[in-house]
Amino acid sequence: MKKTVRTFLTTTLVILSATISAYAQSQNLIVISNSKGAPAELNRSELMAVMKGEKQRWNDGTRISVALMKASTAAGEATSKKVYGMSGDEVNKYWLALVFQGKVKAPVFFNSASELETYISQTPGAIGVVEESPDVKSKPVMVDGKKTL
Amino acid sequence: MKKKISKKACGKLSFLLALQFAWIAGICQDTQIRGFAEVLAGYASTTKKVSFGLGEQDLFITSELTDRFSFLGESVFKYSAPSPTLFDISIERIVVKYNIKGNHNILVGKHHTPINYWNDTYHHGRVFFPTIYRPDLFGDHFIPLHTTGISIEGHDLGKLKLGYDLMVGNGIGSGETADNDQAKSVTAAIHIKPVDHLRIGVSYYTDKISKGAKDAHASMIVPVDIAQQLFTGSVAYFGKRFEFLAEATAAMDHSDSTATQQSIAGYVYAGVRFKKFIPYGRFDYSEVPDQELFFHPDTKTSIVGGIRYEINYLTVIKLEYGHTEDDAGISDRVTAQIAIGF
Numbered sequence: 001m002k003k004t005v006r007t008f009l010t011t012t013l014v015i016l017s018a019t020i021s022a023y024a025q026s027q028n029l030i031v032i033s034n035s036k037g038a039p040a041e042l043n044r045s046e047l048m049a050v051m052k053g054e055k056q057r058w059n060d061g062t063r064i065s066v067a068l069m070k071a072s073t074a075a076g077e078a079t080s081k082k083v084y085g086m087s088g089d090e091v092n093k094y095w096l097a098l099v100f101q102g103k104v105k106a107p108v109f110f111n112s113a114s115e116l117e118t119y120i121s122q123t124p125g126a127i128g129v130v131e132e133s134p135d136v137k138s139k140p141v142m143v144d145g146k147k148t149l
Numbered sequence: 150m151k152k153k154i155s156k157k158a159c160g161k162l163s164f165l166l167a168l169q170f171a172w173i174a175g176i177c178q179d180t181q182i183r184g185f186a187e188v189l190a191g192y193a194s195t196t197k198k199v200s201f202g203l204g205e206q207d208l209f210i211t212s213e214l215t216d217r218f219s220f221l222g223e224s225v226f227k228y229s230a231p232s233p234t235l236f237d238i239s240i241e242r243i244v245v246k247y248n249i250k251g252n253h254n255i256l257v258g259k260h261h262t263p264i265n266y267w268n269d270t271y272h273h274g275r276v277f278f279p280t281i282y283r284p285d286l287f288g289d290h291f292i293p294l295h296t297t298g299i300s301i302e303g304h305d306l307g308k309l310k311l312g313y314d315l316m317v318g319n320g321i322g323s324g325e326t327a328d329n330d331q332a333k334s335v336t337a338a339i340h341i342k343p344v345d346h347l348r349i350g351v352s353y354y355t356d357k358i359s360k361g362a363k364d365a366h367a368s369m370i371v372p373v374d375i376a377q378q379l380f381t382g383s384v385a386y387f388g389k390r391f392e393f394l395a396e397a398t399a400a401m402d403h404s405d406s407t408a409t410q411q412s413i414a415g416y417v418y419a420g421v422r423f424k425k426f427i428p429y430g431r432f433d434y435s436e437v438p439d440q441e442l443f444f445h446p447d448t449k450t451s452i453v454g455g456i457r458y459e460i461n462y463l464t465v466i467k468l469e470y471g472h473t474e475d476d477a478g479i480s481d482r483v484t485a486q487i488a489i490g491f
Binding site for chain 1: 183209213242244270277304462
C-alpha cells in the first residue's frame with residue numbers, strides 16, 4: 001500500500017513539474033514600462049543590458065527600476081528561461097550577488113501580474129516582464145520589432 | 150536593585166516594538182536587510198581533533214535614499230576569544246553612493262578595496278564562495294581588504310563592458326576614523342567583460358606604510374617607512390558548465406634599509422558543474438623574501454580539493470580537503486560547511 005501511494009505521489013509530482021515547465025516554456029511574455037524613461041522599442045541586447053542591471057539610467061536620465069515576477073511563479077520561470085537563459089534560482093543568485101557588491105539597485109519581485117503592472121505604472125523608469133494576457137492593459141515595449149518575447 | 154518586568158509590561162513593550170517595526174518598514178520601502186552565515190565541522194592535523202564551529206554572520210543593508218543617493222552597510226559578527234562577550238562586531242563596509250550620470254558613481258566610506266575579483270565579488274558572502282576558505286592571498290593579508298576613502302567607479306561601459314575604479318583612501322596602518330600619516334593610498338583598477346561570464350581585470354595599488362604601523366599579520370611593528378606597490382591581475386570565468394578563477398598579486402616594498410623586496414602570491418581555481426554538484430580544486434602559492442618587512446617571509450603552497458552542492462541559491466554545502474606546506478611545516482584539514490543566505 002505504502003509503495004503504491006509513494007509511486008502515485010512521485011508520478012503526480014513528476015507530471016506536475018513537467019506541466020509547469022512546459023507551461024513556462026510556452027508562455028508568451030511581453031515587456032511593459034512606465035511612460036517615463038523607457039523607449040517604445042528596444043533591441044534584444046538593449047533589453048538584456050537593462051534586465052541584467054548593466055544600465056542604471058535611461059537615455060533621458062530617469063533611473064531604471066526592474067520589476068520581475070517571482071521565480072516561483074510560472075511567469076517568473078518563463079522570464080528566467082526566455083530573458084535570462086537561466087533557471088529561476090540562477091536569476092535570484094545573479095541579482096543577490098550584484099546587490100551584495102553594491103553595483104545595482106535590487107529588482108522588485110511580484111507574485112501577480114497585476115501587482116507588477118501597478119508598480120510599473122506608478123514608478124518612473126520602471127520596466128518589467130509579464131505574461132501576455134487580456135488583463136494586462138499596459139502598452140508593450142517592442143523588442144526587435146516584436147510585441148512578444 | 151533589580152526590577153522584574155511584569156507580563157503585562159512585557160506585552161505592552163512587545164506591542165510598541167512591533168508597532169515601531171511596522172512603522173519603520175512602512176517608511177523604508179526601499180531598504181533591504183540580507184545576510185549570510187555559515188556553520189563548519191572539520192578535522193585539522195595541527196590539532197588532531199574534530200571540531201564543530203560557528204563561522205561569521207554577515208548582515209548587509211541596502212537602501213535607496215533618493216534618485217541618486219544610495220547606501221550599503223555591512224557588519225560581521227564573529228567569535229572572538231579575547232572579547233568579553235566572546236563575539237566581535239566589525240563594520241566591513243559603510244558606503245554612500247552618488248550616481249553622477251549613467252553608470253558612473255562616486256562612493257565615500259569604508260569599501261572593499263577594488264583590487265581583485267574575489268575581494269570585489271565575494272568578500273564575506275560565503276554562500277557565493279566557490280571554496281570554503283578564502284585563498285591564501287587573503288588569509289595572509291597580501292592585499293589590503295578594506296580602504297576608507299573616496300572613489301569613482303563606472304561599470305558596463307561600451308561593447309567590452311568596461312569597468313573602472315579609482316580610489317583614494319587612508320591606507321595601510323590607518324584607523325577607521327583617521328589616517329595614521331599624511332600619505333594616501335591610491336587604487337586604480339579596470340576590468341572588461343568581453344563575453345558572458347568572463348571578466349578580466351588588472352589593478353595597481355600604492356601606499357606609504359609608515360614606521361610604527363602594524364605589519365600584514367598585525368603581529369609586528371613596521372620598523373621603517375615602506376613604499377608599497379601592488380600589481381594585480383585576474384581572470385574569472387563562471388559559466389554554466391566550467392568555472393575558472395586565477396588571480397595573482399606582485400608586491401614591491403621599498404625601504405631605505407632593505408631596498409626593493411619583491412613578493413608574489415596567487416591562486417588558480419577550477420570547477421566543473423554537474424547539475425547541482427561542482428567538484429573543484431584550487432592551488433595557492435606565495436613567496437615572500439627573508440628581507441621583507443611588511444609581509445611575513447615564507448614560501449607557501451596549498452592545494453584544496455572539494456565538492457560543492459548547491460541546494461538552492463541560498464543554501465550551499467561544501468566538503469573540502471586542504472593541504473598546506475610552508476616554512477612552519479605541513480598541515481592537512483578536512484572541512485564541511487553549510488553556508489546560507491537569508
